[in-house]
Amino acid sequence: MNVIKQVSEDKKNIEISIDGRFDFSLHQHFRDAYINCKEKNSMFTICLSKTTYMDSSALGMILLLKDHAENYSGKVVISKPSESVNKILEIAQFHRLLTIEL
Amino acid sequence: MLAEKNDVKLALVVDDSAMQCKVLSVLLKEQGYRVFTANDGARGVAMYVKYKPDLVLMDINMPIMNGYEAARKIKSLSQDNSLCPLIFITSMDTDKAFIECVDAGGDGILVRPFSPEVFKAKIKSIQRISDLYGQVKILQQEQQKDAELAEQLMSGVIEARNFSLDRIGIIKRPAALFSGDIQLTALSPNGDVNVMLGDFTGHGLRSSIGAIPLAETFRAMTKKGFSLFEIINQINQKLYNLLPADLFLAAGFASISSHDKSVYVFNAGLPDAYLFSEQGKIKHQISSSHPPIGVLPKLLPDSKLTIYGIEESDRMVLISDGIVEARNEQGEMFDFDRFEQAAIHGVINHTVSESVLKAVNDFCQAMPQEDDISLIDIPCGGWEHILVASQGITNISADQLDDIYISKDPAWHWQLTLSGKRLASINPIPMAMNQINEIEGHADHWQSLYSILTELFVNALDHGVLGLSSNLKANADGFSQYYKERELRLGNLEHGFIDLQISHYPLLKGGRVMIKIQDSGQGFDIKKYYEKRVNKPTNKLELSGRGIELVEQLCDSLDFQDNGKVVEASYVWAS
Structure with missing residues (x-):
């Protein structure tokens, strides 16, 4: 499975890691990973260190997660994007929408 | 929707034993099938062609043509849009036979002896798979039809209305039938050429929903003379309201103003845009400075167009990520270096789109295309004559019309005073043009009036209110x-x-429009201004003052009053 989810004990820290290509084929898995996380003030970390490629639908999925998080007063952080993925985030100027931890 | 098969299902039994044929026929009839039989493979193939059955039962060892060969023939003959399941009936219970059956195209195997119940269960399960296959095929066909419709809409309705396709180079090669990439070009009333290259999230039909509102807004607002930034703002708001959160538009916008000798650029999520000189030198590379359009409810507060001075011979090139991310068999990306080389070669030879497309093709060879590939290449000069050609036809001098005034009073009068902060954020010219269009109806020569209003308003704002020299x-x-x-x-x-x-x-x-603009600035020395105008060398390329020259050409009179704080212009036309 390319979408790996880890949840802290208090359920407030959700880490979603993407292994390999992050594209439309992961749509359902990615959504499943967060859709039932409804704790207030949760922190969603999308770990992209093992992501080799990301397309625009992946950017869209991240925005959906951001909407979801904000509905529950939560936050989304993108963590350690690989060089090629960071380039895509940069072109989309995502650092102006959410936090990217390099 | 499923196509219903109202007729009785047909089954074909191919077995050299008449006894076996009979047994299987009885079992099939109990399942509601009409049954045909054949006693060797060759005859089985012939019957298959003739009756197009819904199910085939095949023995393996038969004279003339064995079951494997017959199965291969039948599978190669069967049409794409219907799966005719083929079940091998055999008494060879070996791994080898099993594998060979599957290799030959069999969808199932029944090993003798079997009970009638097992037989019926097998037929039922295989029929289920075949029904499912039929459903998928029908859905696929419907999807294809929808995509074709969208494609037709995009190319026929949206992109066919693009402006000046003979001068603007475009590459458009979708990955799927329907491309999420969209290219728009339109002419503004003051002669500026607005272009946009956009890349909607994803591919196919889903990514096309935003195309129509996008094209409509882009065209209508350009035509009414809104500035590029106002257009982008509006498009962003519209797409944000219309599209789901994960659907947005990475887009590059450019407005080429021959008259200002400048290009205004905004890159929201596309790879770098380029401004090339005639010799193929990269003069500017414009990186994305904003998240894609439709992501945020409003453009970020610090958003602005970047302005570059241009030469007539420069070329502006916008590309989508499909070009730089195109991959070859080794998995390498085409990337920016190769793109720049190909584009420079193309700029020098006036074949930008051809050069880039050829380089991408040579690089990728037979690799399937993963993303839409698109590019726009716009010449920065040569646009003035297009505007002049569309203006001036109906513009005549008032002297010829002196005695045909219907009345000394205006038919209507419109006035707007903007002050303070509003001046910085509101462009009154589209509003004024709206009034004129609504009262007097549409006319092509309103473009001239638009130019006059814009030039005089910008003068009043820049040199009057803002005091810029x-x-x-x-x-x-x-x-x-x-x-x-x-x-x-x-x-x-x-x-x-x-x-x-x-x-x-x-x-x-015809008619006359009088324009009077007053500003709160310091005014200027009118006498000195005219002296300077008269004495100025005519062949020198001036970067300023062209605005007023244009207004003078279009107006039949132009007067500065009250130390230059008031300007009055008269525009006359004959119909």
Whole structure:
């Protein structure tokens, strides 16, 4: 499975890691990973260190997660994007929408 | 929707034993099948062609043509849109036989002996798979039809209305039938050429929903003379409201103003845009400075167009990520270096789109295309004659019309006074044009009026209210400095006003519009201004003053009054 989810004990820290290509084929898995996380003030970390490629639908999925998080007063952080993925985030100027931890 | 098969299902039994044929026929009939039989493979194939059955039962060891060969023939003959399941009936219970059956195209195997119940269960399960296959095929066909419709809409309705396709180079090669990439070009009333290259999230039909509102807004607002930034703002708002959160538009916008000798660029999520000189030198590379369009409810507060001075021979090139991310068999990306090389070669030879497309093709060879590939290549010069050609046809001098005034009073009068901060954020010209269009109806020559209004308003704002000196624009560097300063002063604008008045006087054939603009600035020395105008060398390329020249050409009279704080212009036309 390319979408790996880890949840802290208090359920407030959700880490979603993407292994390999992050594209439309992961749509359902990615959504499943967060859709039932409804704790207030949760922190969603999308770990992209093992992501080799990301397309625009992946950017869209991240925005959906951001909407979801904000509905529950939560936050989304993108963590350690690989060089090629960071380039895509940069072109989309995502650092102006959410936090990217390099 | 499923196509219903109202007729009885047909089954074909191929077995050299008449006894076996009979047994299987009885079992199949109990399941509601009509049954045909054949006693060897060759005959089985012939029957298959003739009856197109819904199910085939196949023995393996038969004279003339064995079951494997017959199965291969049948599978190669069967049409794409219907799966005719083929079950091997055999008494060879070996791994080898099993594998060979599957290799030959069998969808199932029944090993003798079997009970009637097992037989019926097998037929039922295989029929289920075949029904499912039929459903998938029908859905696929419907999807294809929808995509074709969208494709037709995109190319026939949206992109066919693009402006000046003969001068603007376009590459458009979708990965799926329907491309999420969209290219738009339109001419603004003042002669600026607006272009956009956009890349909607994803591919196919889903990514096309935003295309129509996008194209409509882009065209209508360009035509009404809104500035590029206002257009982008509106498109962003519209797409944000219309599209789901994960659907957005990475887009590059450029407005080429021959008249300002500048290009205005905004890159929201596309790879770098390029400005090339005639010799293929990269003059500017414009990186994305904003998240894609439709992601945020409003553009970020610090968003602005970047302005560059241009030569007539320069070329502006916008690309989508499909070009730089195209991969070859080794998995390498085409990337920017190769793109730049191909584009430079193309700029020198005036074949940008051809050169880039060829380089991408040579690089990728037979690799399937993963993403839409698109590019727009726009020449920065040669646009003036297009505007002049569309203006001036109906523009005549008032002297010829002296005695045909219907009335000394205007048919209507429109006035707007903008002050303080509103001056920095509101462009009154589209509103004025809207009034004229609504009262007098549409006419092509309103473009001239638009140009006059825009030039005079910008003069009043820049030189009057903001107190900017056009001497700043004496050279190309000063040009950008001028715009920086302009932006700064606009941002700090607290006081000052501009009053705009338009009066329409109908003539027997045609009409006259009087424009009066007053500003709160210091005014200027009118006498000195005209002396300078008269003495200026005619062949020198001036970066300022072209606006007023244009207005003078279009108006039948132009008067500065009250130390230059008031300007009155008269525009007359015959119909």
